[in-house]
Amino acid sequence: MSGRLILRRLGAFGAVLSVAAAVCAIDTAPAAAAAPVGYVRLAHLSPDTPDVDVYLSTVGGTGAPQVFPGVGYGVVSKYLPLPTGTYAVSMRLAGAPATDPPVLTTNVTVADGKAYSVAGVGKHADLGLKVIDDDLSPPPSGKAKVRVVQASVRAPVLNLSIAGGASIASNVSFATTTDYLQVQPGRWTLRAEGVNGGPAGTLGVHLDSGNVYSVLVLDAKNGGLSAELRLDAAGMGKPPTGGVQTGAGGTSRSPLSRVPAGIGALAGTGVVVLLCVAGLVAYQRRRQLASR
Template sequence: MASAIETRTTRRPVPKRLAILLAVVAAAILALGAAFFQAPAANAAGSATGWVRVGHLSPDTKSVDVRLTSLKGGQVVYELDNVTYGQVSSYKQLPVGTYSVSMTSAGASATSKPVISASITVASGKPITVVAYGKNADLKTTVFEDDLTKPAADTARIRLVQAATVSKSVSVATSTGTWVAQNAPYGSASGYASVGAGKWTLDLTGKKKAATATASVNLASGSINTLFVLDNAKGGITIVPAVDSAATTTTPKGGVQTGGGYEATHEAPTFFGGFRTFAEANH
């Protein structure tokens, strides 16, 4: 009968100095590993993006072609053709950095002198709206920071961009008396007001007698909207609304789908979907 053989392993105690050395080495390995796995996060931060959209708000400036060019490398990253008064593009997602935005007469060569140009900065996670506004003889550009914080349930957020040259300031209120903006100065963007989702009638009041108007908008639940106040053909004011973001703060959605960067075919923008066009607002 085979007998069982019992084996025993005798463990010798590890010297105290050796134990300390092993602990130091293990800590170093863990630190190196942590640094290694954090490297992709740093790379991700370096490739962060923001969003840009462009608007033509100059009443006596003819159609323009718009180009956004990266100052780092000189590459054209966004192009829009034949942009007319009152049109605002969709958002274009771009890497963080500094860009040149230029507007040239529609159909002009890429080397033609721009009607206007400006330098803009795209910041991580930040949407901005770049507009050219004012009369052609005194054309200006400005950048508005857009806030796409999600509205509360069953509500919408709305703000005003005052680009009407016929009035130094404009006030807009809903038919129920909720102010969207009071005495908003020319060339400014108001803060955002929260209103219930649904159809609204808006009352516009400017400094001149002719600078009064009404407009109807249908604000979707969870949407964020901008009202662009512009000149109309009769010397008064009108509103062209745009949806900044429809129930999302992850990917901004502009009012019109226009272009897609240098790799896309160039197309003429269309007006804001779901709202009256600028031409319709002037009749």
């Protein structure tokens, strides 16, 4: 092989490497800033209302809504991360056609980094959808934050306290939510009780330092009250995310969608470079054998 031909082939090979390097540089560049998101969770807090199908869609959008079927009383979803914007939340009786007018509908405007609970509240006769602003900011060091979500008809007004100890919230009316209160972390027995000797219920809880919680007070199936603890945010105010745990609603992503975009292109570039190297080596080998 002449020196000039070798130089031409090396130049071509160098050009391939330059293209590969450029592609690698593009694909390994820092990712663009993530789009702003907020968080929404859904709740059914009406004790005499049957199961509902919940629809979540963008206002003015063209995409199909997310549908969460068969959501029953006492269900509170995890937070759904959503791009900022305005969303419509509507409820239909479970199994009703999507073309039926919703029983309830409301809008929630999602701001960057903010969290909201959209809950069906009240008795069935005057059922409404309520948008609750959730303050997920972490408590001071060595503290936890707790609030009360009052969803019991049996105790239209109730008190929540640490059993045998301090009061957490007093005179909490049905279909209301208290502000968050800073408390000492640890193991506690909480007692929810209707005022003036009404029905009562207890709940053993372990509150971790730095976490934010809601105590949900419900009508128990066997009479009396039941209390349930919901984690609103852990550590530095990060909400747990996911879908509504009942039904098959929400969207899912293939594991492939979690592969960084640059890896696929980088792998393709690597194949091109290897093929070019292999081809050049094979050609040189054939030339050497032919000249012997």
